[in-house]
Amino acid sequence: xxxxxxxxxxxxxxxxxxxxxxxxxxxxxxxxxxxxxxxxxxxxxxxxxxxxxxxxxxxxxxxxxxxxxxxxxxxxxxxxxxxxxxxxxxxxxxxxxxxxxxxxxxxxxxxxxxxxxxxxxxxxxxxxxxxxxxxxxxxxxxxxxxxxxxxxxxxxxxxxxxxxxxxxxxxxxxxxxxxxxxxxxxxxxxxxxxxxxxxxxxxxxxxxxxxxxxxxxxxxxxxxxxxxxxxxxxxxxxxxxxxxxxxxxxxxxxxxxxxxxxxxxxxxxxxxxxxxxxxxxxxxxxxxxxxxxxxxxxxxxxxxxxxxxxxxxxxxxxxxxxxxxxxxxx
Numbered sequence: 001x002x003x004x005x006x007x008x009x010x011x012x013x014x015x016x017x018x019x020x021x022x023x024x025x026x027x028x029x030x031x032x033x034x035x036x037x038x039x040x041x042x043x044x045x046x047x048x049x050x051x052x053x054x055x056x057x058x059x060x061x062x063x064x065x066x067x068x069x070x071x072x073x074x075x076x077x078x079x080x081x082x083x084x085x086x087x088x089x090x091x092x093x094x095x096x097x098x099x100x101x102x103x104x105x106x107x108x109x110x111x112x113x114x115x116x117x118x119x120x121x122x123x124x125x126x127x128x129x130x131x132x133x134x135x136x137x138x139x140x141x142x143x144x145x146x147x148x149x150x151x152x153x154x155x156x157x158x159x160x161x162x163x164x165x166x167x168x169x170x171x172x173x174x175x176x177x178x179x180x181x182x183x184x185x186x187x188x189x190x191x192x193x194x195x196x197x198x199x200x201x202x203x204x205x206x207x208x209x210x211x212x213x214x215x216x217x218x219x220x221x222x223x224x225x226x227x228x229x230x231x232x233x234x235x236x237x238x239x240x241x242x243x244x245x246x247x248x249x250x251x252x253x254x255x256x257x258x259x260x261x262x263x264x265x266x267x268x269x270x271x272x273x274x275x276x277x278x279x280x281x282x283x284x285x286x287x288x289x290x291x292x293x294x295x296x297x298x299x300x301x302x303x304x305x306x307x308x309x310x311x312x313x314x315x316x317x318x319x320x321x322x323x324x325x326x327x328x329x330x
Contacts, residue, residue, distance in 0.1 A: 004149075008146050008147060009061040013130075016053070017049070028269050034291040035288055036316070040072075045115045046117055052121075054145070056111065062103075070116070071092075077106070078105075081103070125137040133216075170327070174322075178293055220263070224263075253284065256278045
């Protein structure tokens with residue numbers, strides 16, 4: 001069983017929940033930019049939540065199924081069709097051998113996830129099927145899918161067929177998407193003291209917009225005021241710019257600000273360290289939202305403390321627990 005790629009879309013890759021454990025070697029965890037959407041897509045087709053699916057950015061692929069299958073599409077509002085007939089997203093769908101999945105123009109969000117019962121069964125690379133193009137790991141030869149690719153899939157389960165018969169769907173209120181403007185909660189970090197009090201305040205006061213430089217490595221934001229740094233004596237081993245530090249580690253979600261001009265939120269395929277200071281990090285519960293932001297999307301950052309960050313993580317976990325119960329019940 002498998003999928004034939006007729007059109008690849010703009011940038012469609014194979015992604016799962018990533019390859020943790022190699023960050024100290026400079027290999028990021030990678031995986032789906034919107035982990036919530038990937039997990040729910042897999043739930044809808046009876047897969048383990050971490051199985052590999054397709055992540056389509058801005059424009060969906062065109063895919064022919066060589067055997068009967070069960071699929072679900074979640075994430076961005078990218079209307080889908082089976083043999084030209086509109087079908088609902090965030091819903092379990094049964095397709096027949098020879099049918100073709102295609103997409104209309106993107107309406108909202110940035111990334112759609114296409115899960116197939118059995119998962120996409122390409123070879124593992126360091127324990128993951130996720131495509132990491134910079135390191136040429138995972139997916140199909142470490143690259144985005146291309147016309148003519150044949151993607152193998154695993155065995156469709158009885159659970160998947162049951163969900164498809166029921167037309168199992170996720171209610172709109174349970175589909176998480178960025179607001180307008182998007183709000184990203186930030187926990188100040190190790191180098192927060194490098195900014196003046198005025199700069200710290202204005203970072204949260206200003207409205208920012210996503211710059212065109214937004215990809216799997218990171219999202220750049222523009223439109224806010226330049227940041228001022230506390231004066232210091234140049235540090236041996238750091239650059240001359242006040243935003244430079246002696247090389248430090250970057251956590252997932254870290255916000256670096258080269259030259260104090262435009263914040264960059266480091267995402268799934270970002271480097272593990274470097275010579276720019278980081279003012280803090282977007283909390284893990286909001287990183288899925290970053291992956292759904294389009295260029296020029298208005299965005300505000302909101303300061304939180306550790307207790308609020310942990311509460312948001314628990315809330316996200318509880319939402320997934322409830323969805324598992326609802327989907328399993330059909």
